[in-house]
Amino acid sequence: MDNFIGSKKRKIAYFSMEIGLRCGMPTYSGGLGILAGDTIRASADLGLPFIAVTLINKRGYFIQKLDSEGRQTEHPHNWDPSDYMQSLPYEVTVNIQGKEVKVRSWLYVHHSLTEETVPVLFLDTDIEGNSVEDRQITDSLYGGDRRYRLKQEIILGIGGVRMLRKLGCSIQKYHMNEGHSSLLTLELLKENDMNASKVKELCVFTTHTPIESGHDVFSHDLVRELVSQNSDFEILKKYGGEHQLNMTLLGLNLSNYVNGVAKRHRQISEKMFPGYKFSSITNGVHSYTWVGPHMKELYNKYLPCWANEPELLVRARSIPDNEILKAHRKAKKDLLDYVNKECGTNMDCDTLTIGFARRVTEYKRPTLIFSDLNRLRKVNEAGKIQLIFSGKAHPRDLMGKLLIERIYGYMRELKGEIEIAYIENYNMDISMKLVSGVDVWLNTPKKPLEASGTSGMKAAHNGVVNFSVLDGWWIEGCVEGITGYSIGPKLEADKTPEQVEMMELDDLYYKLEYIMIPTYYKRKDEWAKMMSNSIEMLSYYFNSHRMMLHYVTEAYL
Structure with a gap:
């Protein structure tokens, strides 16, 4: 165990509420967790002195079941951590609501092709001696109410720092992947005689969302109840908000380096949090993980060493x-x-296949392509298309669930005209099939609500053509007609949201009917060139190796 943790070597601690490492380990829900997994993979490849901290989530996120009408039900995704990792013989305690809650950890070791490793600690409160309620704190990812969520974040932030200390790690940088782990700053303040300047030197904070609801906020009444010690409450009030505890604000106030995950996202973040200076490091994906087996074979033949040098x-x-x-x-x-x-x-393989797969929520607009069925039918007359959807709606996102039902409704309405499929229980394995197998990767978020978006980067790694609204990473990646296609206007300052959406719809249908379909069916050489451009001009840059080297030089050193 000591060989893998290498306590003296691990200098960077990466905290994330979710981490997607393997399909059989349901410790992720979507993009944030998959990015965390890619961060760990790239860090191992590069030999960075990394250790990651997260929660075990023994009941997973959830297994999605869809009935014939597209109605979603959720079921626990129970799994056995011992199938993948070992339990460590160490415990720490964290005070929650006046009680000492025991925390242990499981060790998962990610092994790189370079023979380097990154250990990942999965914190677990399911320990004899804890109350039934406290044993369930690390059961479900994003489960329960606000009380449950704050308890989880106490375990992750405070419990995570204490576990690192217990293991003898001497950490020089604490990287908070979103605000869920921001309570680690409270523990660091106590360790450093309440010297905020020292804590700021230790901390790096990355925010991933321009969505207001994506930033965790807790009432002061709840914080006072769970944190118990009045001195702790006053510290959190000072750095996390006068009227409520904002976990993003807590991270911002106690980190010297803060960043958004795309150049556009940096600008949006500075508008959301006036007075704070953000940097930007555009996300990337782990190239070797997200290239399908057939393309891997091709890259191995023509581009030896690409796996460790994706540039x-x-x-x-x-x-x-x-x-x-x-x-x-x-x-x-x-x-x-x-x-x-x-x-x-x-x-069938001869039909232009369009894929759309991601978390199902209103701002991602999964049904936008169905807004005008007559236009969509015209597109299909110009050249046959088929559509594949996948994605889960959060159990409490009623609109997200309704959108899945609407897609099922369109499937019925267009039956016999356009083949449409919805794959239930979206996960890493299904994602891999989709990003490597479709012809076009469709992305239609409402601007400016896409922070980055990494699924399109995975598609590009497989030569799949991106067709996306100009938001997040695609602003940086799109060269019109060369690396893919944009949807809608570049600038919309003088237009209403309704006008922008109408322009996006017109652009979506027009480019499919008059540009993309003719190119795909009649000018295959041009289509192949665009696939090659996607690999050459996008994949070499939008990968997690480049991303992590930027973190090293800009945030860690």
């Missing part, structure tokens, strides 16, 4: 276009065989 993907033009098309067709067949089996559809 070599800039040489993708050396790969013959016909071989890119051939490898992609194999990935497409794998996907469509799976979809036809799971969903009872009759999709």
Whole structure:
């Protein structure tokens, strides 16, 4: 165990509420957790002195079941941590609501192709001696009410720092991946004689969302009840907000380096939190993880060493276009065989296939493409299309659930005209099939609510063409008609939201009907060139190796 933790070597502690490492470990819900997993993979590849801290979530996020009408029900995703990691013989305690709650940890070790490792600590309160209620604190990711959520964040932030101390780690930087772990600053203040300047030197804070509800806020009454000690409450009030505890504000006030996850997101974050200076490090994805097996084979042949040096993907033009098309067709067949089996559809490899998969919530607008069915039918007359959807709605997101039902309604309405599938229980394995197997990756968030968006980066790594609203990373990645296509206007300062949406809709249907479909069906060489450009011009840059090197030089050193 000591060999893997390497207590004296681990200098950077990365805290995240969710981390997606393996499909069988349901310790993630979506983009934030998958990004955390890619961060760990890249850090191991690069030999960074990293250790990560998260919660065990023994009941997972949830298993999604959809009935014939698209109605979602949620079921616990129980799993056994001992199948993947070992329990460590150490305990710490954290005071919650006047009681000492015991915390232990599980050790998962990520092994890189470079033979380097990154240990991940999964905190667990399911220990004999804790009350039934306290044993359940680390059960469910994003489960329960506000009280449950604050308890989880106390365990993650305060319990995480104490566990690192127990293991003998001498941490020089604490990286908070969103505000869920911001309470670690309270523990660091106590360790450093309440010297805020010292704590700021230790802390890095990354925010991932321009959505107001994505920033955790807790009432002072609840904080006072759970934190118990009045001195702790006053500290949190000073740094986390006079009227309520804002976890993002707490992280901002006690970190010397704070950043958004795309250049546009930096600007939005500074508007959300006036007076705070943000940097930006655009997200990336772990190239080797998110390239499908058929493209991997191609890259291995033409770009040796690309797995550990993904910047070599800039040489993708050396790969013959016909071989890119051939490898992609194999990935497409794998996907469509799976979809036809799971969903009872009759999709075929010769039809332009459009994919849309992500967390289902209103601002991501998964039903935008169905806004004008007559226009969509015209698109399909110009050249056949088929659509594949996947994604979970949060159990309390009633509008998200309704959107899934609406997609099912459109499936029925367009039956016999356009093949449409919805794959239930979206996870890492399904994501891998989709981002490597579709022809077009569709992304239609309401601007400016997409902080970054990494699924499109995964698609680009597989030569899949992006078709997206100009928000998040796509502002930086889109070269119109070269790396993919944009949806809607670049500038909309003088337009109402309704006007912007109408322009986006018109652009979406127009480009599909008059540009993308003719290119896909009649000018295959141009389409293949765009696939090659996606790899060459996007993948070489939008990867987690580049991202982590930026964190090292800008935030950690």
